[in-house]
Structure formats: structure tokens, C-alpha cells
Amino acid sequence: MKNFKDSFxxxxxxxxxxxxxxxxxxxxxxxxxxxxxxxxxxxxxxxxKILRKSPQGIAADLAGKNxxxxxxxxxxxxxxxxxxxxxxxxxxxxxxxVLTEKEAYGDANLGxxxxxxxxxxxxxxxxxxxxxxxxxxxIGNALALISEKCGYRAIRINHLGDWGTxxxxxxxxxxxxxxxxxVKQQPIKELLKLYVQFHxxxxxxxxxxxxxxxWFKKLEDEDGGALSLxxxxxxxxxxxxxxxxxxxxxxxxxxNGEAFYNDKMDRVVELLKEKKLLIESDGAQVVQxxxxxxxxxxxKDGTTLYATRDLAAxxxxxxxxxxxxxxxxxxxxxxxxxxxxxxVLEKMGFTCAGGLVHIPFGMMxxxxxxxxxxxxxxxxxxxxxxxxxxxxxxDILKKNPDLPAKEKVARQVGTGAVxxxxxxxxxxxxxxxxxxxxxRFEGETxxxxxxxxxxxxxxxxxxxxxxSSGDIQLEDPEAWxxxxxxxxxxxxxxxxxxxxxxxxxxxxxxxxxRAFNKYYASVRFLEESSQKQARLSLAYSVTIVLKEGLRLLxxxxxxxx
Ligand code: ARG
Numbered sequence: 426m427k428n429f430k431d432s433f434x435x436x437x438x439x440x441x442x443x444x445x446x447x448x449x450x451x452x453x454x455x456x457x458x459x460x461x462x463x464x465x466x467x468x469x470x471x472x473x474k475i476l477r478k479s480p481q482g483i484a485a486d487l488a489g490k491n492x493x494x495x496x497x498x499x500x501x502x503x504x505x506x507x508x509x510x511x512x513x514x515x516x517x518x519x520x521x522x523v524l525t526e527k528e529a530y531g532d533a534n535l536g537x538x539x540x541x542x543x544x545x546x547x548x549x550x551x552x553x554x555x556x557x558x559x560x561x562x563x564i565g566n567a568l569a570l571i572s573e574k575c576g577y578r579a580i581r582i583n584h585l586g587d588w589g590t591x592x593x594x595x596x597x598x599x600x601x602x603x604x605x606x607x608v609k610q611q612p613i614k615e616l617l618k619l620y621v622q623f624h625x626x627x628x629x630x631x632x633x634x635x636x637x638x639x640w641f642k643k644l645e646d647e648d649g650g651a652l653s654l655x656x657x658x659x660x661x662x663x664x665x666x667x668x669x670x671x672x673x674x675x676x677x678x679x680x681n682g683e684a685f686y687n688d689k690m691d692r693v694v695e696l697l698k699e700k701k702l703l704i705e706s707d708g709a710q711v712v713q714x715x716x717x718x719x720x721x722x723x724x725k726d727g728t729t730l731y732a733t734r735d736l737a738a739x740x741x742x743x744x745x746x747x748x749x750x751x752x753x754x755x756x757x758x759x760x761x762x763x764x765x766x767x768x769v770l771e772k773m774g775f776t777c778a779g780g781l782v783h784i785p786f787g788m789m790x791x792x793x794x795x796x797x798x799x800x801x802x803x804x805x806x807x808x809x810x811x812x813x814x815x816x817x818x819x820d821i822l823k824k825n826p827d828l829p830a831k832e833k834v835a836r837q838v839g840t841g842a843v844x845x846x847x848x849x850x851x852x853x854x855x856x857x858x859x860x861x862x863x864x865r866f867e868g869e870t871x872x873x874x875x876x877x878x879x880x881x882x883x884x885x886x887x888x889x890x891x892x893s894s895g896d897i898q899l900e901d902p903e904a905w906x907x908x909x910x911x912x913x914x915x916x917x918x919x920x921x922x923x924x925x926x927x928x929x930x931x932x933x934x935x936x937x938x939r940a941f942n943k944y945y946a947s948v949r950f951l952e953e954s955s956q957k958q959a960r961l962s963l964a965y966s967v968t969i970v971l972k973e974g975l976r977l978l979x980x981x982x983x984x985x986x
Contacts, residue, residue, distance in 0.1 A: 429515065429912070430454050432495045433465045433508050440490040444475065463500065463507035464909070470504050480504030516908045517897040520959075523911060523966035524893065528973045531915040535922070536577030540748040543569050543579055544755070546675075549586030550662035550682070551595055551616035554669055554806045556789035556796045556858070557756045563847045564786055565754035566675050566979045567927035574977060575922045580746050581675075585682025587659050588734060591620070593641025596654050597633060598623040612661035638726060645687060645728060659684075665807075672810050673840055673979065686737035690729050693736045694722065702772055712769050720765040735766050743777045750780040752925070757785035757853070784925050786852040796858060809860070814839030816864050817872070821986065834983045838872055839864075841980040845871030848978050849931040869935050871975075875982055877938035878971040881964045882984045884950050890961040899959040903947040906940040907963060914970050918977070927978060934974040941967045 434451040441450070450467070457466040469480040469487070476483060484501035491499045495518075497511040523530045545565020548558040569579035598619040599608075608615045627633040644651040663680070670676070694710070697703040702712045703722060710723040722733050742751055753763060763783035770781065789796050818835035821828055828834060842863040847856060849869050866872050884890075914933065921929035941964075950960050972982040 428915075429495055429510060430465060432493050433467070436491060436493050436496070436499070436508075437467055437487060437506070439492065440487050441472075445472065457505075457507060462502060462505075463509040465508040465510075467506040467508075468504060469506065473504070512905055512908075513898065513900075515912075516899050516904065516963075519908050519911050520893075520897050520899070520962050520966050523969055524962065527969055528976075530970065531918045531973065532574055532576070533915065533919055533922075534576040535919070536572065536575055536749075538576065538578055540578045540580055540746045541569075541572050541750045541752065542582055542742045542746055542748040543572075544582050544584050544751075544753045545569070546670075546677070547584040547586060547682075547755070548666060550659050551592075551613065551620065552586075552662075553613055553617065554666055556806065559669075559806055559843075560786050560789060560847055560852075560856075561754045561756070562670075562673065562675060563844050563979060564784070564852055564927060565752075566673075567848055567930070567977060568752060568754065568784070568925055570977045570979060571918065571922050571927065571930065574918055577750075580679070580742075580748065581677045582742070583677040583680045583682070584738065585659075585663075585680060585684075587655075587662075588644075588683035588687065589731065590638060590641045590728070592644060592655055592658070593639065593651075594623050594627075594633075594637035595620055595658065596640045596644070596651055597636045599654065608661065612658075613665050616658060616662075638728075641728060642726065655684075669807055669810065672807075672814075672836065673844070674981070675979065681738075683731070683734040683738075686734045686741065689737040689741060690733050693733060693740065696773060697722065697769075700773055702769070712772065714765060714768050714772075717761070717765050717768060720769050732762065732766060732769075735762075736769060739766065739770055739777075739781065740775065743775070748777065748780070750782065751777060752782050752784050754784045754786070757787060759783075760785055782925070784852070787855040789858050790855050791858045793857070810840060810843060813843050813860055813864065816860065817842065820864070820866075825986065828985060834986050837981040837983050838875060838986060841871040841875055841975070843871075844978060844980050845874070845931060848927045849935070851926060851928050869931075871980055874934045874938050874971060874975060875980070875986060877941055878968055878975070878982045879984060879986045880945065881941065881968045881971070884964045885961060885968065888951050888957065888961050890958075890965060893958055893962040893965075897959050897962055899963060900956060901944070901948055901960070903944045904960075904963055907937070907944050907967065910937040910940045911966055911970055914974070917974075921977075930974055930977050934971055934978075937967065937971060937974070 430451060433454055434447050437450050438445070438447045453467060453471070455466050455468065457463055467487070469483040472483055473480040481501070481504055484504055484506045487506045488499050488501040494514055495511055497509045499506060499508045543565050546558055546562040548554045565581070569581050572579045595616060602622060603619055623633065623637070640651055643649045644655055694703070697712060703710050704713060706719065708725040709721060711719040711721050713719050720732050721730055723729055739751065742748055755763070760783065767781045767783075814835050817838040818831060821831050821835055846863040850856065863870060864872060866876055917929050917933040921927055948960060950957070950964065975982045
């Protein structure tokens with residue numbers, strides 16, 4: 426991997442005669458604020474203290490010593506050494522590297538194949554798939570792809586909300602008012618209706634609550650036919666969720682939900698007892714925490730809780746996958762839960778505790794208000810995705826009616842638009858939901874990036890580009906911003922991973938698209954000239970990196986659209 430920062434560090438290291446080590450130098454190198462200050466800058470202020478010389482003097486000394494072919498000149502300016510890349514050589518070297526490495530360009534081997542578990546999506550069965558779950562799905566999947574790019578083995582876990590007192594209530598409601606046919610036809614809608622009815626009737630008839638608790642107890646004891654009803658609810662719900670996952674092209678390594686841990690919680694309780702962490706409070710079992718409210722482990726009636734299942738799950742994941750990091754992509758409103766969870770695990774002496782990370786995100790808003798799934802007022806996500814897809818199809822029919830595989834491309838563009846809209850901002854920001862904004866072809870949208878990719882791909886077809894061999898000599902000055910953008914990809918990948926922030930990649934592909942479109946407007950790619958092959962080589966590099974960048978976000982890049 427050619428990294429020009431390293432080349433500059435090499436030059437400086439030689440010139441500094443061992444006064445600073447190479448890694449330290451590399452960390453100090455910055456990007457200058459203005460273009461006329463070159464491509465890389467090294468500040469000499471710290472060195473001035475060590476050498477007891479003026480920063481200006483040191484910079485002037487260092488500037489004279491350029492032994493690298495990659496730098497056109499190295500200059501002193503103020504207390505800085507500014508390096509200017511030799512554009513011709515660098516351009517050729519970057520394009521050659523992308524063309525050779527193809528989609529492996531930007532791979533970083535940080536992980537050495539170690540496992541990272543990623544808890545993502547995790548909707549609750551018998552309830553609609555919410556916008557929050559979509560955010561978790563999309564962010565989690567991107568983080569999985571980015572960590573794979575960084576050399577980790579990502580394990581995607583869909584921790585379904587399929588256990589808890591609410592299923593006791595649902596069983597009661599179904600037994601009292603349910604209808605098998607109706608549930609089969611529209612499982613989620615019908616089950617949600619029953620659940621809502623339960624709460625309405627329970628206000629007048631508190632006995633229902635008791636029945637609900639009893640049925641959950643039966644469920645936990647695997648008794649009285651409760652389990653087979655529950656299994657059915659779960660299967661029907663999963664069928665519905667799969668439609669969304671299929672549209673988005675998302676697969677999981679495990680769909681072990683909360684129920685999976687039912688027989689693994691006794692051990693957790695035993696461990697907590699052994700470590701003398703469990704105390705009784707009002708008949709319930711809790712773990713006391715220093716700066717947080719106590720974590721409830723078992724209720725009075727002996728049933729377990731969300732937190733108990735998460736404790737069992739964390740231990741199970743660590744033991745099963747040997748994961749070095751365990752990420753939980755879950756809305757911000759569950760921050761306290763995860764703080765308590767991690768803190769209990771730490772008290773238990775759980776060694777992976779340092780690798781446990783809650784990855785919160787903001788809300789999806791509609792007209793500035795939270796999109797709600799309660800009280801039957803549901804935004805059906807599947808419908809949202811289908812609408813995006815049909816809008817994309819409409820657009821294709823208008824602009825490119827002869828396009829082959831229109832339906833497929835419409836799906837790629839429609840879902841790509843929804844995903845990109847989610848990932849383009851830092852995840853903690855709230856997002857205003859707007860199909861119109863998502864599907865625009867200009868500005869910071871998925872379709873804009875996909876369109877840029879398709880445009881470059883079409884140049885390659887029309888120009889009958891058959892790969893490039895030999896020297897690449899690209900002389901267009903307008904190509905330089907494209908080259909520097911290509912160069913920045915590996916850093917963007919690493920940053921996105923280090924900060925668990927897919928928006929770094931989204932912003933990156935926007936920048937590369939902008940640079941390329943500007944260049945596209947300034948030259949005639951298809952004109953026969955000595956530059957044609959070199960120009961097309963650059964266009965090809967752009968298609969490779971845009972496609973790979975989109976892939977890391979979970980978005981496909983059609984060749985034509
Ligand atoms: N099912 C939960 C919800 O919808 C999210 C589960 C998140 N993952 C976890 N391990 N707690 O709120």
C-alpha cells in the first residue's frame with residue numbers, strides 16, 4: 426500500500442538523523458489548510474523545543490533534503506515544512522494501485538481475522554418493524570461490512586425481542602379474542618391489535634394482567650401449550666421481517682433472540698450469587714451499582730428480565746465466538762440499560778468488558794416529531810421501501826425506458842436511497858424522514874453516487890476500455906482532485922471503523938463523486954487522443970472505489986440506470 430504520508434515521513438526521518446522516530450513523525454504530519462501550501466505539512470514547533478532551535482530554522486534545514494521521487498518540492502513556510510506531491514508520478518501510482526488491487530483497495534488488516542459480534546436490527550416479534558429498527562439494521566450492517574474490510578470477522582446477530590411478560594399477555598389475548606385465519610393473513614397487524622385490545626380491557630379488568638403473568642411463567646417453564654403458540658407468533662413475525670431484510674439484502678449469522686437465553690440465565694444468577702453481587706430488594710433480586718440505579722435481575726415472581734437475558738447473551742457471545750469486540754447498535758434511549766449491563770459484567774470480572782460498546786443513534790422524525798408505532802398508528806416500513814422503489818422505477822421509465830432489468834435497478838436505487846439517507850449524517854443526529862429528499866439525483870443522496878458510478882461505467886463501455894497496461898501519463902490538471910480523493914479512501918475506511926461511523930464513508934463517496942463529475946465536465950473522455958486511455962483508467966478507478974464505498978454502506982451500484 427503506497428502511502429505518501431509515509432514517504433514524507435521517510436524523507437523527514439532521514440533528514441532528522443534519529444531525533445524523532447518515524448511513527449511519531451507520521452502522526453505529526455497534517456494536511457495544510459490551503460492548496461498553495463502543498464499536500465502535506467510537518468510542523469516543527471515541538472522539535473524546536475527538543476533541538477533548542479527556531480522552528481523556522483529547522484523547517485528551512487529540512488526543506489532542502491528531498492530524496493523522494495514522489496515530491497516535486499519540499500518548502501519551508503513559517504515553522505512548517507510543506508511537501509508538494511509530484512502529480513504525474515503520484516497520479517500514475519494511485520491509478521495503478523487501484524487497478525491492481527481492485528475491490529481490495531483500502532483493505533486494512535487491523536483485525537487479523539478476530540471476531541466482532543454486532544447486535545443489530547433486533548425488532549420485537551408480534552410488533553411492527555419500526556424506523557428505529559431500520560436505523561439499527563442499516564447502521565449495524567454497514568459497521569459489519571466496514572469491520573470486515575478492516576480484517577475482522579463480523580458476526581451479525583439479530584437479538585429478536587421474542588421473550589418477556591408481553592408474550593404472556595399476547596397469549597391471553599389470543600386465547601380470548603384471537604382468530605387463526607386473521608393472524609395468518611396479516612400476522613403483525615392482527616397480533617398488534619390483540620395486544621392493544623389486551624391493554625384496553627385490562628384497565629377495566631386487572632385480572633387480565635395476572636393471567637398474562639401466569640402465562641409468561643408457563644412459557645418460561647415450557648408448559649401448557651404456551652410454547653407452541655409462541656413459536657407460531659415468532660415464525661409468522663419472522664416471515665414478515667424477512668421481506669424487509671430481503672429487500673435490503675441483509676443476512677444474519679444468528680437470529681437467536683431473547684428466548685434463546687431462557688435456559689442460560691440460571692447460570693448467570695448462580696455466577697452473580699457466587700460473586701456475592703446479588704442482593705434482595707423488595708423480594709426481587711438486584712445488583713447494586715455505584716453511580717447507576719440498581720440492575721434488576723429477577724422479579725418477585727421469579728421471572729427474568731431484559732437485562733438478565735442480555736447478561737446471558739453477552740457471556741454466550743464471548744464464549745461462543747471469542748469476540749474481541751461486542752457492539753450493540755441500539756437507540757440512544759437504551760443508554761442506561763447498556764451502562765448497567767456493562768457495569769454488571771465488569772463486576773463479574775468478565776474479561777471482554779472493555780470490548781463492549783453501545784452504539785447509539787438518534788431518532789427518525791417526521792415533520793420534526795418522532796415517528797411512532799404505538800397505538801396502532803404505524804408507519805409500515807415495508808411500504809416505505811416499496812414506495813421508494815416504485816418512485817425509482819417511475820424515474821427510470823421517464824429517463825431511460827429501454828434500460829434492461831428495470832425492476833432490479835429500481836430496487837437497488839430505491840433501497841439505496843433509503844439507506845444512504847440514513848447513513849450520510851453522523852448517527853447521533855436525528856433524521857427528518859423525506860422520501861423526496863432521499864430520491865433526489867443531485868446533492869448528497871444515494872442515487873447521486875450511484876448515478877456517478879453508472880456514468881463512469883458507461884464511459885468505459887462507450888470508450889471500449891479494455892484495461893490499461895504500461896505507463897499511465899495523465900496530464901489534465903483537473904484530474905488531480907479526483908486522484909487525491911482516490912488516495913483518501915483507505916484513511917476514510919479506517920476512520921469509519923475507529924469511530925464506528927459509516928457517515929465517514931458516505932461523505933467520502935459524495936466527495937469522490939463531486940470531484941469526478943467536475944472533471945467529467947471539463948474534458949472529453951471519448952475524444953481520440955493520447956490521453957484517452959489514461960482518462961479512462963482514472964474513470965475505471967473511480968468506478969471501483971465508488972462501488973466498493975457503496976458496498977460498505979450496504980448499497981449496490983448498478984452499471985446502468
Ligand atoms: N428488541 C429491542 C428493542 O426493540 C432491542 C434489542 C437490542 N439488543 C439487545 N441486546 N438488547 O428495543
